[in-house]
Every structure is written in structure tokens, then in C-alpha cells.
Amino acid sequence: MELVEQMLSGDVLALARLITKVERESAEVPQIIKAIYPYLGKGYCIGITGPPGAGKSTVVDRLTAVMRQRGYTVGIIAADPTSPFTGGAVLGDRIRMQQHYLDEGVFIRSMATRGSHGGLPRTTGGVIKLLSAFGKDYILVETVGVGQTELDIMQNVDTTVVVLVPEAGDTIQTMKAGLFEIADLFVVNKADRPGADNLVAELGMMVHLRSEEEWWQVPVIATEAVNNVGIEELYRQIERHRQALEESGRLEQQRRQQRRREFLETVERRVADELFRLIERDEELARYMVMVEAGEVDPYSAADEVLRPGTLLASWSRQLAKRQSGG
């Protein structure tokens, strides 16, 4: 693909256009991923997540500055909320990360979260790949909110940083949201506020109680991102985690799992798409759909019928065979 070649040769506009295609789940996505696949593996991906208002954007901003000082290039994916009125980003690129906008070593992309039922984690994985193929040393993925979507996105990263603030109830919210389990590092941001020491101590104890593994003790880092306090330490701990992952063989193991998941999801989606198209077209299968919609048959019994050999499968095999023989 020409666009991919332009991107690989350093064309930022081509990168931006490819990202748009991946976000919109364009029909070219398989082609794009196939083309960039040989160029992956170099970029190291860090997820930054936590409850709204924890100051994640500022942490990302300051961490980027630390990485740039060391000469590394950075790609930033900010999963941004969308306005229901304009269809655009509520907190767009415009007001974020202003200092990095003129820096060629930093590429920033906001991704809309709304309306993509289950699509976001999938497309985020593709965007990470594009930034990695483009040659970014670090890819930072910032998510807004605390839900399943955020947990799913974090399956695509190498190191997960959970950012909290010393407000009451924050810890329990974190546990609720399942963030406790996915944290490789905790950051207690706005550490000048009352309660920060307590939260650091509390998290430290919880981490200690829970950890049974020798290879990594989850550190708790106090930061004031706005004042650039603790960010060097955060960077150092991220590097320590990366090293621990590499030395224990866990980085490769994690990435194998990511690839496996991606493959199974791809197969699943492809099969589902084919099936749904068949169900609409095939007269016998469409008959089941009508009965299901009317509540006359339960979904399981209908699935039994549809998945009998001789109905859907046979129809599917015929269609695939026809298409492949050039029909």
C-alpha cells in the first residue's frame, strides 16, 4: 500500500490518515495491518488509566517531556470523550499537551469513545501498531473513565499505570473498577493534598498483601504532575518494570497472549459477519430470525436449528466455495 510506505518513510500525514482508517474500521484495515506487521515490536507501550479527574493528561504530558529529554520519540493516544452535539471531542487535542504540539518527536491523537460499542479496544490495538511501525520509542495510551472498555484497552499495553488522587473513596472506586488487578504501578497524583500519605500507605499495604510474586512488587509513586514532582521517579519505575518483564520472559509471554487474542477475535468477527449476512439472505435462516424476534422461539433453540449441519453451515460452505472459485 502506498499510504503505508509513505508512513514508514516518516510521513506524518500518511500516519494520521492510516489512523483514521483504523478508527473507522475501514475495509482496508486487514491490508494495512498485514503491510505494517513486519515493522512492529520496537515501540514500548504504556497505559495510563484511573478515575476521571485524577490528572492523567498532566501525567502523560510531563512523562512525555521526560522521555523527550532523553531523546526518545513518543506517540500519545488519548481516548477522548465525544460530544453528543458536535460529534467532536469535548476535550480535544487543542487544549491538551500544548507544549508538545510543535515537537516533531511527539505525535498526539485523540480517539473518540462514544458510539463504538466494543470497537474502541480493537481500534486502539491497531493505532498502537501504527505508531510502533512509524518508529515511536514509547506509545502512551491514556483512557478516560473506569469501565470494562478501559480494562480491555489495557490488554494491549506492556505496562499499566493507574493514577489516583487522595480524595476519599478513590481506593474503593479503583477496586470496584477492577483497576487494582491490572496496575503494574500506582501513581498517587496531587500528592500535596490532604490524605495523600494515607493513600500511599494504604495502597502499599494492599499491594504487599496481595502480591505473591517474586519478580515484581507494584510500586506506589507520589507525584504532583502539575509541579513536575515525582515524574522522573515514575519514568524510572516504568523502566524497572520493563526490565523485569524482559528478564523474566514475561514481556514476550504477554505479547504472545495479545497476538493470540487478536487472532481469535479476528476469526470470531469474520465468522460472525459471514453468518449474519447469511442469516439475512438465506430464506430458511431468515425464518428463524422472524420467530426469534416475535419471541416464539428462544435464542438457544433457534441457534441449535441454525447451526445444524445442512442449514447454515452447508449454505456457508457453498457461498465460500463459490466466491473462491471466482463466482
Add this chain to the structure above:
Amino acid sequence: MELVEQMLSGDVLALARLITKVERESAEVPQIIKAIYPYLGKGYCIGITGPPGAGKSTVVDRLTAVMRQRGYTVGIIAADPTSPFTGGAVLGDRIRMQQHYLDEGVFIRSMATRGSHGGLPRTTGGVIKLLSAFGKDYILVETVGVGQTELDIMQNVDTTVVVLVPEAGDTIQTMKAGLFEIADLFVVNKADRPGADNLVAELGMMVHLRSEEEWWQVPVIATEAVNNVGIEELYRQIERHRQALEESGRLEQQRRQQRRREFLETVERRVADELFRLIERDEELARYMVMVEAGEVDPYSAADEVLRPGTLLASWSRQLAKRQSGG
């Protein structure tokens, strides 16, 4: 199924055991759903969602009291966070809804949210069905958090109530989370706090701007659930919405869509399960998995190969045929 018959005859213990089976996605689920399917359709399902701290539990509690006063039975599903230490609920049934615990007309169930990647919306649908088959007039589904999971759960309900509080930023959080689009009713709870009037006015304007439909104008209701203020009005508006849905034919339409989605998801899951099992067992297919995991082949190219007729499909057809001929 004996357990289903016991449940249908009013046995609460049988209901609880069936819910546990559905939550754990037991192999008996298809059998259970098939058995209760003829008894569905009576219960009216109301979803209560919104940001953490909005007082949703109290709204549910007080709304339940209003329904009970009118002689209706109520089932409550509270999607509850799980503790990472005990595996149990953080805010369990114990401290919720105490006044209803001795009331036979109310059944309360907390569902754990953690660890079920994508499973919760699915299992919630099943639990709603069980409560409906059991004969509950109203089923209230309360979700914690503001993410994709919550939006997905709300696809299973008839009327969606979004609860907010007059704190700054709440409105924008709501839009971020996509809650604005799914709200059939807005509740501004803790309406004695400063800013409540503003939020009610703001929401009213947004609702007005956005609504192009004649059949339903989303109402904004001010409540102080703790003091029982506004709850009667909330109940009245829920009933108005139900009536509007019924008269416009939209209730039946929504439920048709729910059934359709359920059917397609069931087929998809079944097919995916079969495929994954095949990929593990079949020597040729397992070879692709090894290459994918090692990063030697991209997932799309591997899917192309696996989905060629003659590889996976043929293998699948053979297996299904063998099983059905009693092999």
C-alpha cells in the same frame, strides 16, 4: 428442569440457585432459558444508572417502596463491585436496601462486576428473564460506574433512568460516558444542594435541543431520595414512559431488537466456541496459532488461511456431522 419448576411455583431458593447458574455461565444456561421462555414478557424492566456517588441505591430503595405501596412485586439487580481480596461484594446486599429484606414481595440480588470480561451484560439479561419468569411486576437494574459495560446492560431494559447530582462537571461526565443518549428520564438527585436548579435547567435545555421526536420528551426530575422527595413523581414519569412506549408500538419494537441481538450473540458465541476448540485440536490449525503467537504471521492473514474452505470449515462440518450421527 426440576429447579425451574420449583422456581415457577414460587420457590425463592430455587430462583437464587438459578441466578447463580446464570451468573457463572453454567452449561445448563441454554436449558434454563429454554424452560422459562414461555413465561416471560410480564415484568417491566427499569435501568438505573449514572456516575458513582449519585445516590442510585437510595433512589432504587425509595422507588421500590413506592411500587410496594401500590401492591406490585419488585426484583432488584444491583451490579456490585467485587473485592479483590475476598472475592465477595464490597457493598454487599447486607448494607443495601435493609428495609426490604424482610419483604417477600422484593427479591434483591447483587451481581459481581469484576472478572467477567464482557460477561456481565449477557448474564444480566438472563437474570432479568429469571425475575420476570418468577413473576416480578418490576425489575430494577442498578449499575455502578459509567462505561461501556453499563451502556450494554441498559440494552436489556425497557426504561432507562439516568441519575445525576448537582456537582460541577457531572453533566459533561454524563455526555462523555454516552449516558445522555440512553436516558429516557433524568433524575437530579440531592436536589437540595447548590447548583441543582441550574443542572435541571441545563439538562432541560439539552433535552429540548436534542429531541426531534414527538412521542416522548425526556423529563428531568428533581429528587432528594434520602428524604423521599420526588420519588412519587419519578414513578409517575416511568409509568408515563411505559405508556408512551406501548402506545407507539416502541415497547414491542425494543423487545424485538433485544431478542434479535440475543440470538445473534448466541450464534456468534457458539460458533466462536466451536472454532476455538477446533483450532486447538486440529493439527493444521494449531500450526497457525503457533505462528501467530510468535508474531510470524499477522492475525488477518492467519484468519484468511483458517477460514479457507477445506481447512477449518471442512473440519468443523465433519465434527458436527459426526456428533449428530451419534459419534
